[in-house]
Amino acid sequence: MLAYDALVVGTGAVSVQPPIDGLTGSGALGPRDGVHLLHSMGDTFAVMETLEGTSPASAIIVGAGYIGLEMAEAFVARGLSVTQIEQLPEVLPTVDPELGRLIHSQLVEHGVDVLCRTAVTRISEAPARSTGRLQVDGVGPDGELTRFADIVLVVVGVRPDTSLAVDAGAAIGAKGALAVDRHMRTNLADVFAAGDCVATYHRLLGETYLPLGTTAHKQGRVAGENALGGDREFAGSLGTQVVKIFDTVAARTGLRDHEAIAAGFDPVTIAHEADDHKAYYPGSHRISMRYTGDRRTGRLLGVQLFGHRHAEVAKRIDIAAVALFHEMTIDAISDLDLSYTPPLGSPWDAVQAGAQTWTRETAT
């Protein structure tokens, strides 16, 4: 037993294990069979062992979120032929399908076989002389389907790992995560919690569950400082996220339409495209944008971007994230003094051009 003055719980999250035949229950397939969940360091080592020990020629990835997409790229880079299966209508369902389609194309361009609207029902050992050691059965828009591969990854998200704190009496918040205040205090005396195991304060949504590394770092810092007698508040998440897929990058911050409606806003989302820098200077790329703002107040609610990995998409979403943090209107984004040189931008940066389009298209 260890005594403490203050305790910080950082038990994180565990992989969601979807109810797929062959994945759960007795006799379930696992890492030794080439069937993997992927969240922890241990999971990673197990995947590496399968890759190095069995030299798989093909992979099926169940799930097309951040981890699923990154693994598709990694497997293609290793020379595997990859099938990606997503239950929802489009890949990367955390962005609007208009951008998801662009990511989908990027996957297809790199040889990934992408199946959307497809639910996996069963994973099993393949019959002898199949084109892979494992068999995946599912139901897609055209009915039942079967695919074979040598390795199967199931990456459909995570859920908070709260048993330690809950057993001690900790209260639960959004999505079963530990309830904390903005000082990262649980309801238990002298017990703080942070990271993937807690319900996160979102500046636009209030309490939500949004396990992200950036948030975990911030919350850990707040919890640690307060555990030592400090008085710091977690400023809140905006759900800022980014992922690189082959030569492209998708990013978002803030809310999409359905989230904004749920939060009581009156959102309008418009699409815009702009060059990352002056097209007369070699090497320019188009950036696809989606701007969401509140119709009544003109307040910026969210931005989604997609573009080439050298189009500074990640830091452009961060410009929007800082604007969101300060509750700017979309119109005021044009007041920002952003940098310009022809090889890297425009006198009105792409993020300002998108904002101006929103203002123009929503004017009545």
Add this chain to the structure above:
Amino acid sequence: MLAYDALVVGTGAVSVQPPIDGLTGSGALGPRDGVHLLHSMGDTFAVMETLEGTSPASAIIVGAGYIGLEMAEAFVARGLSVTQIEQLPEVLPTVDPELGRLIHSQLVEHGVDVLCRTAVTRISEAPARSTGRLQVDGVGPDGELTRFADIVLVVVGVRPDTSLAVDAGAAIGAKGALAVDRHMRTNLADVFAAGDCVATYHRLLGETYLPLGTTAHKQGRVAGENALGGDREFAGSLGTQVVKIFDTVAARTGLRDHEAIAAGFDPVTIAHEADDHKAYYPGSHRISMRYTGDRRTGRLLGVQLFGHRHAEVAKRIDIAAVALFHEMTIDAISDLDLSYTPPLGSPWDAVQAGAQTWTRETAT
């Protein structure tokens, strides 16, 4: 004669013509001799004519500001051997010399002969059998020097072109530029002015002269809207600037120490280096940073960055520019929910790592 209801003056700026023998007065050398100022479209056409008509093998660039540096890169790309002469102690004197030195190295790596602390005194036709058609004499730290080249560019800045408005009675502000209010009104009834010809409102400095394309676009929009009966205010400049030099980018926003002192702040500037993204993911680059904050209040006053052109330096300076716009403290920068994925960033982005270093090093 044209009558008007409202007039917008946008006469811009003209090149500063330094008092160099052979550049001014009767018998001065000009474009036909291969001696060029460079600001207007006409200047550009004249330079192109010299390049295409005389196929120069070598160039001397007088001045190492944004235009001078960009032209050094352009001439090297065309195969010319380039000498760059700067009167001040280091190139790109609009950033701290610690970053200027890094740009200096980049120039040298690409074969540019860089002479700092060197004042050009005379430009003349070279004697026959010289290594170039033109002769440039100057005084450097080791005394007098002479260089030869086939084309000479003099790019030492611009001054506002105000004669039209001044002749009509317009009042003058900083550096002889037209005085305007934040509605871009001159003192003359119904006469607005915008761009390189006006004294610019700076959010931290008040009135200054800072001719930049981004500012001109914003001011033009404000002047235009108000000329048509609108009521919009120019939000002000932060002096955000960026330049690409070969494979690197230098950028700044806000104030440097000496400017902050002049504006009544108590600045401290610290240096920091961070990776643009997780070093375990291939292709990471170091970013050199300088953070300036107010010792008494912790307020962010300025940021300067230098790094690889794929290190998203331009949009990282913009993150700082938005933080500056909202008068954030350096400490609060860590509250910003910025995007993270290993190929593009860190859970604390480089701009937050720099901010944390400032806070740590200035703690007493």
